[in-house]
Amino acid sequence: MxxxxxxxxxxxxxxxxxxxxxxxxxxxxxxxxxxxxxxxxxxxxxxxxxxxxxxxxxxxxxxxxxxxxxxxxxxxxxxxxxxxxxxxxxxxxxxxxELAMARSQLEGDFEGVGIEFNIFQDTIFVITPLSGGPSEAAGLQAGDKIVKVDGENVAGIGINNEGVFKRLRGPKGTQVGLTILRKGNKTPFNFTIQRSKIPTTSVDVSYMVDNKTGYIKVSRFSANTYEEFKQALTGLKKKGMQQLILDLRGNPGGYMDHAIRMADEFISGDKMIVYTDGKGDKYDSESHARVKGDFENGPLIVLLDEGSASASEILAGALQDNDRALIVGRRSFGKGLVQMPIPLDDGSELRLTISRYYTPSGRSIQKPYHGNPEEYEMDIMHRFENGEYFHPDSSLFADSLKYKTLRGRAVYGGGGIMPDVFVSRDTSELSPYLSQLYNKNVLREYTLNYYRDHRKELEKMPFSKYKQNFKVTDKMLQQVLQLAAKEGVVFNEAEFNRSKNLIQNNLKAFIARSVYGNAGFFPVLHDSDEEFQKALKQFNRAQRLAKGGV
Known part of the structure; x- marks a missing residue:
């Protein structure tokens, strides 16, 4: 693997x-x-x-x-x-x-399609499309299997990391064809993705939701994450921020020290942030808050989901166990093992697990592993099949998994970070027709064409005016349907009506990204983001936590 x-x-x-x-x-x-x-x-x-x-x-x-x-x-x-x-x-x-490729890690920009992947049983699995990259725009999803690249079979041929890099990376502007298998669909999907520059910027956006609520989205913990976060936090405070939503959804982790430094901005005194425990005490360590942070007192909400892993879980667990933040969303991934890179004499490298991460209350972040790699890899899919995306898993609320926060609140182990406020995945507006629009890249193609044709008038419009007044008209929707038909998407009226509001929101958001970048994209997208909207309603509870309540 x-x-x-x-x-x-x-x-x-x-x-x-x-x-x-x-x-x-x-x-x-x-x-x-x-x-x-x-x-x-x-x-x-x-x-x-x-x-x-x-x-x-x-x-x-x-x-x-x-x-x-x-x-x-x-x-x-x-x-x-x-x-x-x-x-x-x-x-x-x-x-x-393969080591040179592996060591490109979280450093430096590159040009490619922008996905994080696993190779498992000779198959390339998409873990997540990287935020702002062409794969995200094209509609690739976590769990997709890449079976062909430019018509060449890449499943069952013994492909390695280097082989994936060679096929997916390439100069900006060049195209690559991907054939995808997606669970629940019997026939493969074909995508044509135009490579682009994939930056390592890890703070996707920060903005004021209203006159007192700030929002920061951190998509990974890379070499400059803490500095980017600090700059974003300072900027929001200057705009009058009194309460904050920190969005770690889909954040696969990265450098632990950046997560610890971010936690220190929120946690006062010398409270524990995370500790590790290995064989004996040789690799045991503790990390504590040590500086006066920039936001140690105001209400704080952290958004988490099943795509949040590793460093994301360290940060969320520290904030939850110290009663510093309200966690909203779904149970996180559950990656809590510490690896040490060990160079070997022939130039290869062993990355050996030498300890486990634990939250301040004593919870192991790592989800159970029973020696079955396939079962472990399919855990996220099993959560979906077992209904955990739509209601909390009751088996994880056993007394044996119960821990206490600093002020005595009950929190639960069992792998990953359990949210304080569960939000089910919103599927009410999803439909097979909408999936086809994503798969065929219809929405993105339409919005790019729309931006090209209306660029001058759009760029004269302040974002505040765009967000308030711009409407996706019925005429625009008809043009989308015509483009979809040309791409072979068969119209389904019932499914279209079910997804109409979400289609309109996505069109407006994609146009905003072309004009204003992520600073326009996310505020529009959040209008139809159930988890974000639920978080906004939880600040009374977050306020009680910030003031020392439970």
Whole structure:
């Protein structure tokens, strides 16, 4: 199993290695580069020595006597990867020829289609389309399987991260065709996506919702996230912000230190933010608030969902356990294992889990893992099938999973961060017809054409006037339907009527993005965002928390 992003993000934290497993794995690679000695683990030296010698002997016999010529380095890499699957879902081995791509991580802009992906069982799974990228605009969704790229089959061929990068990245303005399989649809979807520059800006937008409510959306924790966030927070305070919505939905995580520094802006004194616990105490650590933050007192709401992972969960868990924020949304992903990158002598790298993250109350962020990689990967889909997108999972409210916040509020473990206020996924306006409009890129294509034809008048209009007065007319909708028909989308009146309000909202939002950027896109989109609207109604409760209540 491999993990990565078309933008190259693999999220790990700089902790020291766990010696026993590191030695065993380093020895395996050492066979290939002529190593002849090793120091076995102090936990089970005889077992480690026997296992090492067994692997060495088998590899030597294969190399010397097997009937066909084999690439023993590839064989060893495969054996290592399969061995690591027995540990946990996030320990990983990165071969030397993939490491340069993997290390592009959260640094630097690049040009491509803009997705985060997993490779699982020889299939490319879309984790999330990156915010503001062409894949998001085209309508790719989390859970989509990429089976063909430009007509070439990429499923079941042993593709790796480098192979995905080579196919999906490319110069801005070039096009790539993707064939997608989506759960619930028997036939594949074909997308033509125009590559563009994918920035590493991680604060997508900050704006004043009204004269006292600020909003900041953080889409990932990359190299400049804290600085971007600090600038956004300062800007909102200058505009009179008294209460804040921090949106971490769909944020897959990143650098832990940026999440900790952000938490410190909200948490007073020297309260705990997060701690880690590994084997023994060698890799145990605690992080506490240490500076006077810029927003330690006002009402704070954090939006969270099943796409929020890792550093997002550290931040949300710290704010919830310290009674500093009200968490609104759905249970987060549940990624709470700490990996240490370990360079190996042949240029490859082992990313070894050496501890677990815990929230201040003692909750493990990591969701359960029972040694079945497929089951683990399908957890998000199982949540949908089990109805957790629409009501909280009652099995996670057992007394054995109950913890207490600083002021004694009950919070629950079980993997991920449980919200204080649950908001079901709004599917009331979704329809197969709307999905086809997304899949065929009809809405985005129409709005780009509309912007091109009305650019001068739109750019003269202040956003406040646009948001208040601009209407998507019936004539515009008819033009969309005509374009859809040309793209082979069969009209369905009942489904169109069901989705009409959402189509109008999306059209207005996409046009706003062309004119005003994200500063126009998100405020319009939020008019039809049930989770955002629910959060706005929870500030009385957030106010009680901010004033020391429960």
């Amino acid at each position: 491999e993990k990565g992003e078309e933008r190259g993000s693999i999220r790990n934290s700089p902790f020291q290695i766990k010696l026993p497993l590191f030695i065993a794995l380093a020895l395996v690679v050492g066979v290939l580069i002529g190593a002849t000695t090793f120091s076995p683990s102090s936990n089970n030296p005889q077992g480690t020595a026997r296992s090492y010698l067994k692997f060495r002997d088998i590899l030597s016999y294969i190399d010397r006597d097997y009937v066909d010529t084999v690439n023993v380095e590839e064989l060893s890499d495969y054996a290592i990867s399969k061995m690591l699957e027995k540990l946990d879902p996030h320990t990983a081995y990165i071969p030397a020829n």
